[in-house]
Amino acid sequence: MRRCIIDITGFFAGQPLDIDMGRMGHILTAESGNEHPHLDEIQGYYIKVRGKQLRPILAFAPWYLRHPGTEIPVSVAGAGAVVELLHTGSLYHDDVMDGALVRRGQPSANAKWGDSQAILAGNILTMRAFAQSATLGERAHTATLRTYERMCAGQSLEIRFRFDTTRATDNYLQASHGKTASLISLACRLGAQLSDYDAHFVDRFAQFGESLGMAFQICDDILDFVADPVLLGKSTGSDVLEGTYSLPLIYALEKDPSLAELLTEQMDPRLSAQVSERVRACGAVDRAYAVAGTYIAEATDVLDDLPDSGPCDPGVLAGLRALSGEVLRQTQLLTPAEAPLGSTTVA
Structure with a gap:
């Protein structure tokens, strides 16, 4: 298995990302703190072990486009904190709903403290975001x-269609727009609004985030069928067991309808590896990866249009393009070398 080491900040050389992340972090820490020690420990659990921080970086990007090399104003730092708080709060809720045991390579909050405490921690972080x-x-x-x-509507739609082997592609895409793409779009929107762009630019940059978010979700769903859980930092094969039938499985059911016989609420966990193998074998993973690629193409098309709304630093634009491509590259890097994406012929 090839190891994936990603440094998103490397795409924005010359920008004061470390300083700006630190300023955003101060706001985040202040907003996520709690006077009750036990609850403070729980709600700070995911804050302390942060992910790639894609969303705050996207909130900073509009400022860098017109003010390259210049530190962001406090309002843009606050926008980064808003999206990070919303995202982190949603992780607590997602892990409870999914019954997840691992998050970012560590025991999930619900596994460590129980569902009720995790829900309360997620609620507080969401309130702090507002x-x-x-x-x-x-x-x-x-x-x-x-x-x-x-976000709530998208998650609700996904829950409604759990264990439904007739789930349609449109249903999956609608849920993904809500539960994932909307928040990445918000990061872009807030950053553009607070950097004093006109309405046209704000809407276009928000669309960039929406398309990027869709690719991000599809690739994350692909990884559940192909990735090494140690490198991924969370369990794989869990979506199938939880009844969350994502795009690769939807496509696989079209090609291999007999898969439905395995997909029940009482499914033996040992069968999840067999399901993943069959999903890969019929070309469904490659087909889903191609859809992710179309969303990345949409996102980069928007980037090509942005200079029409005013001056944009070419280095920052190049960084955003590279960041978009990294969503696809990351998926490839977490795929076993013996079964690379694109190796299967899709009929």
Whole structure:
């Protein structure tokens, strides 16, 4: 297995990302703290072990496009904290709903403290996100509230169709737009709004985030069928057992309808490896990867249009293009060398 080592910040050389991340981190820590020690420990658990921080970086990007090499204003740092708080709060809720035992290579919060405590921690972080967005102006606050509604609606749609082997592609895409792409789009929207771009640019950059978010979700779903759980930092094969039938499995069921016989609420966990093998064998993973590629193409098309809305630093634009491509490259790097993506002929 090839090891995937990713440094998103490397795509924005010359930008004061370390300083700006530190400023955002101060806001994040202040907003996520709690006067009750036990609850403070729980709600700080995922904050302390952060992921790639894609969302705050995207919130900073509009500022860097017109002010390369210049530190972001406090409002943009606050936007980064808003999306990171919303994202982190959603992780607690997702892990409870999924019954996940591992998050970022460590025991999940619900596994460590129980479902009820994890839900409360997620609730508090979400509330803190709303409190922070309220300090950024009415437009930012309204956009944050609408996005959280989309996130909940997308997750609700996915839950409604658990263990449904007839789930349609459109249903999956609609849920993904809500539960994942909407928050990445919000990061882009808030960053552009608070960097004083016009409405056209704000909408276009938000669309960039939406398309990038869709590719991000599809690739994450692909990894559940192909990745090494140690490198991924969470369990693989869990979506099938939980009844969350994502795009690769939807495509596999079209090619191999007999797979439905294995997909039940009482499915033997030992069968998940067999399901993953059959999904890979019929070309469904490659087909889903191609769809992710179309979303990345949409995102980069938007980047090509951005200079029409005003001056944009070419180095930052190049970084955003590289970041977009990294979503696909990361999926390839976490795929076994003996079965690379694109190796299967898709009929």
